[in-house]
Amino acid sequence: MKLNSITLAKRYSRALFELASENNELEVVTNDLKAIHKIFISNPEYIEQLSSPSLPSTAKQTIVDLLKQDAHPLVAKFIQMIFEYQHLDAVVLIIEYFNRLVNDKNKIVHANATTAVELSTSQKEQLATRLAQHLGANEVILATTIDPDIIGGVVVQADGKIIDGSLATKIAKIRRMLVK
Structure with missing residues (x-):
């Protein structure tokens, strides 16, 4: 059974938020996610390309590797995981829910x-x-x-x-x- 985007975003964002909080890395993770959010918002074609069956997996992985390049290890693992589970189409929503959790905490x-x-x-x-x-x-x-x-x-x-x-x-x- 495939989860709907909102349920998926809430689960991933909560898990990432809890990990970042436990490791006292919430600020750096938040900043990295804001940068990734900005990339996807200003270039919506990235999500289309990464979700397209016509783009070879190696090309998709190259794009994902560029996204992870300067990211905090927790953010890099997060990006890789949602890519592997084919949930990159929900990355913007996940980050928005993550930011809500950060705002609630602060x-x-x-x-x-x-x-x-x-x-x-x-x-x-x-x-x-x-x-x-x-x-x-x-x-x-x-x-x-x-x-x-x-x-x-x-x-x-x-x-x-x-x-x-x-x-x-x-x-x-x-x-x-x-x-x-």
Whole structure:
């Protein structure tokens, strides 16, 4: 029975995360995986080539060897293993799940703030600091989106939660209260 990509990614990422943590090599493994992730994201044809039956195994192994060349031994073994088990098509997803585990351990939260206008750098820093306190995080990595429809205020999506402080939502609440 073949595992689906998400189940596979969760299993491999968890195993790699636990090994790196046990060996106190989490930071170096994370950095190597980020570099590999960047390679595959910027060159999606690599995955296609490595998964293609038309490319000879020796050519595939040469590409994999290049990926492993400067990698930490744990990362090199990981890349070789997923190549041998023909799971390189899931490498990006595996690394993304690995990064989630690292972020959870380090209490790093990724958030998206939607505002009606562009926030200044100091406003972004202030919002990230307040969100970190609110969410119990050590750090909040904040991305921003502009949506004039929210009129004012901010809508934040972080850690599976939505914090809606938009003026549009407040007006809608007042409208519902007046209609009652």
